Amino acid sequence: xxxxxxxxxxxxxxxxxxxxxxxxxxxxxxxxxxxxxxxxxxxxxxxxxxxxxxxxxxxxxxxxxxxxxxxxxxxxxxxxxxxxxxxxxxxxxxxxxxxxxxxxxxxxxxxxxxxxxxxxxxxxxxxxxxxxxxxxxxxxxxxxxxxxxxxxxxxxxxxxxxxxxxxxxxxxxxxxxxxxxxxxxxxxxxxxx
Numbered sequence: 482x483x484x485x486x487x488x489x490x491x492x493x494x495x496x497x498x499x500x501x502x503x504x505x506x507x508x509x510x511x512x513x514x515x516x517x518x519x520x521x522x523x524x525x526x527x528x529x530x531x532x533x534x535x536x537x538x539x540x541x542x543x544x545x546x547x548x549x550x551x552x553x554x555x556x557x558x559x560x561x562x563x564x565x566x567x568x569x570x571x572x573x574x575x576x577x578x579x580x581x582x583x584x585x586x587x588x589x590x591x592x593x594x595x596x597x598x599x600x601x602x603x604x605x606x607x608x609x610x611x612x613x614x615x616x617x618x619x620x621x622x623x624x625x626x627x628x629x630x631x632x633x634x635x636x637x638x639x640x641x642x643x644x645x646x647x648x649x650x651x652x653x654x655x656x657x658x659x660x661x662x663x664x665x666x667x668x669x670x671x672x673x674x
Contacts, residue, residue: 508595518589521604522611529612529638533624545628555628560621578614582607596652605645609638 510518536556540546545555561574589603613636616623625634 508592510589510592510600514589514600517600518604518607521601522608525605525608525638525641526612526615529609529636529641530615532626532637533616536626537624540626551630553628554626555634557625557634558622559625559634560617575614575617578610578617582610582614585610596655598648598652602645602648602652605641605648609641609645612638 536554540554540556542556542558545553547553585603585607589599592599613623623636623638625636625639627636627640628634
């Protein structure tokens with residue numbers, strides 16, 4: 482045993498590189514991340530549902546009220562996904578949305594602790610997606626009401642989804658930035674020490 486230790490020390494002194502591979506850090510979501518994620522997702526879904534019910538109860542179909550120049554509240558129904566894409570394809574849209582929600586939950590379970598913004602970003606994405614999916618399944622459409630000039634009418638859930646995607650992209654870009662290389666050891670330092 483003593484001879485083996487001596488040989489390893491001699492090998493290190495000859496200039497051979499000893500590579501120590503760090504294990505991949507675990508980024509699984511813990512209870513704190515799950516609590517944050519759930520709080521954001523529930524808040525997003527509730528806010529979206531409340532605003533849609535207010536619009537449906539107080540503004541007639543296709544009725545529009547100007548808020549400021551370029552922004553109005555316009556009550557419309559959307560049978561597609563965000564911003565009117567894939568209109569009339571309830572089955573496909575519902576399946577795609579459900580699959581996306583499942584994928585986001587699995588992704589969050591595996592890497593929810595990877596960045597502090599993940600619970601917020603994925604909470605917004607899931608909350609908005611689930612709220613719109615619930616409307617499609619229950620009513621066959623979603624209620625859209627935010628109209629900005631030269632842009633399709635949308636709702637809060639659509640806004641939450643877009644903001645969630647942007648936050649997720651920013652977090653991933655920060656994570657993927659290359660780390661600066663480690664400085665070389667000082668001259669004359671003993672690599673075996």
